[in-house]
Amino acid sequence: MILAEVVRSGFVESVHHGSVVVLDSAGTVKDSAGDVGSPFFPRSSNKPLQTVGMLRAGLPAREAADLALISGSHLGEPFHALRAGEILAAAGLSPEALGCPPALPASERERDAVLRAGGAARRILMNCSGKHAGMLATCVANGWPVESYRDAGHPLQVALAQTVAELAGEPIAATGVDGCGAPVFAFSLTALARSFLRLVDAEAGSPERRVADAMRAHPELVHGTGGDDTVLMAGVPGLLAKGGAEGVQAVAVPGVGAVAFKISDGAARARMPLLRAALRRLGVDAPVPPVPVLGGGETVGEVRATW
Template sequence: MEQVLVEEYRNETLECLHRGHICGVGPDGQVKYEVGDADFVAFLRSAGKPFQAIPGVRAGIKEAYELTDQEIAIMTASHRGESFHLETLSHLMDHTGLEQSNLVCAESYPMHRGSREQIIRNQGHEQRVYHNCSGKHFGVLSYCKLMGYPLEGYEDPGHPVQQEIVETLSMMAELPADQIARGTDGCGLPVFALPLKHIARAYLKLSCPELIEDEKTREAVQKITAAMHAHPEMVSGTNRICTTLMEDTNIIAKGGFKGIYGFSLRQEQLGFAFKIVDGSDEEWAHIVVSILEQIGYANQQTIHRIRERFPSAIRNDAGKIVGHTKEVFHL
């Protein structure tokens, strides 16, 4: 049931098709918009990070370790390893007493090209803190330390913190925990798969926490999303689509590897999730902006900013326009 979402043309000849599924839900959690199959099951990957941060913030890690909003925001991040990311991670380690050696994610170089090149020029080496998921890991470990849980094995699905994460996701997504499929993410932590309509419901509650019945969870979500809005660059990086969207305080957004994306709109009380089935993420911005345009989103500045930073023109390595991208789906 997947449908073509985006076409790519080189000159005027069709070169690539990107198929997928889109689901949008309203305040009652029911499907309001659908392209393809709203019941398509997709792994959340890094789009799950805001939910993985909830147990720790709910338990009081922000207050216990005197964490800043930057440090909370980077717990939801797929950071690029830019200088401000690394500075925040350093402060996070100082405040919590955690070290890189506590992390199970692999050593790597920053994903941000300039930062990576600078480290290599300075004869630096791969480190766990450079991994784009390190903020999430420090968030989970901070919670373990606060609760007295063992730090070793925090990645094990049977660890108390992982059990609480899946229970929290179950509540936010309105899906029984035993119906959430499990796997192992690239960073080593458990990752969860569920239908797009339930991902959209969970994202709706990030923008509309008043829909969350549990008071402590509601307060934690408010702290997390406030930090993401205050420091959107922490959640991804300079001029990334997540950053661009959350410069608009009406929107919460987070993408994940292999083409999954979730975002929600507070004033409109809408939650969206979509999956590009070939796993590409280059089309995220084009799909999001087309959704916003099709629903008549009022903030034209946001739409203009997306179109400006993520133009439809395809350029070659020398910067010459050689083709274009076209959104072709209809909600």
């Protein structure tokens, strides 16, 4: 299904295929396009569900901001690395315990700052370091081994898989290895949208609601300065958002509904135009700026949704 197109100087230059589902407030499919029932890997859109699993397993979250970072894919700004380090320190661990690969900040500005200062890639700067810090803290709280925490058969990952399957409302079809080295779980696009709706509609104080409330209260820790998820959650009251690699996005608004989609070619540029179009079907106007197509440094076209 063609969901977005790239228009340059009045001509369609290329198109983006994918699948999208829109749910109403009751979790019923209101509209969809493409394959929304077959399993796929939601990538980092899994993270809020995994954080719920960590809380259920005894994650000793010091404050809501910790949950936001653990659920996020941060840009590697100094305040992200600082909080990830604090989560580890509270568990008696150092950044060397992190099992995610070393990386430079995802933020171009911060990456340049690190390199100018003579710095290099570090695990704590990797965009998933918050999630890994939370996983390690959960292991320490339970007396589980920390060296093997990424293994799919580890007690932590077994517990997280059970929680994700429960929230998704369907069995996990496959377990893969995400870009950060931790397990990632496959289920349908419709299940992803419903799981996010469960988070925002959960009873106050429950693990599900604690994660949703923390992310919405601290969107800058979920993504970072100017990041899509940060802008979305800051701009629409009550909205919960989490993107994932390879063109995945999930969003839910309490009392309104939810949206989830996957761009087949993984293109990030199609995500926000499509999300704006999908949310409008729920009557939500998201603060999403146009995505320009440049020629010679000037705007000569745009990426626009066709669905």
